Amino acid sequence: MRLATAEQRRSQRIHVQIPIFVRGTDTSGLEFLDLTKTLDISATGAYLASPRAVRIHQIVSLTIPAPSSPSETLPAETPPIRARVRRHQAMDGIHLLGVEFLKPLD
Numbered sequence: 001m002r003l004a005t006a007e008q009r010r011s012q013r014i015h016v017q018i019p020i021f022v023r024g025t026d027t028s029g030l031e032f033l034d035l036t037k038t039l040d041i042s043a044t045g046a047y048l049a050s051p052r053a054v055r056i057h058q059i060v061s062l063t064i065p066a067p068s069s070p071s072e073t074l075p076a077e078t079p080p081i082r083a084r085v086r087r088h089q090a091m092d093g094i095h096l097l098g099v100e101f102l103k104p105l106d
Helices: none
Strands: 019-025 031-041 045-050 059-063 081-091 094-101
Touching: 019 045, 045 081
Parallel strands: none
Antiparallel strands: 019 031, 019 059, 031 045, 045 094, 059 081, 081 094
């Protein structure tokens, strides 16, 4: 029997802060749209710092804000990424959310 000593992931995580809009329903049942940021991201999920508590298994919609002046290299708008909340931890008034994308990023 082999014991796993390190956490195994389906895809490599990149530690990067990206502004991202999160839309969903909070623990009080109220719909919200918050500008948050990623702490890390991979092809299958992300770790977010959010001002709002969200239930585990809740589906949220993530959208990367459009640049102020669209260019040839950056699209004017990104389609929403649907994700399921898998982890939630409150720390100093910030809610750390681990989300899994319903469809991995290409």
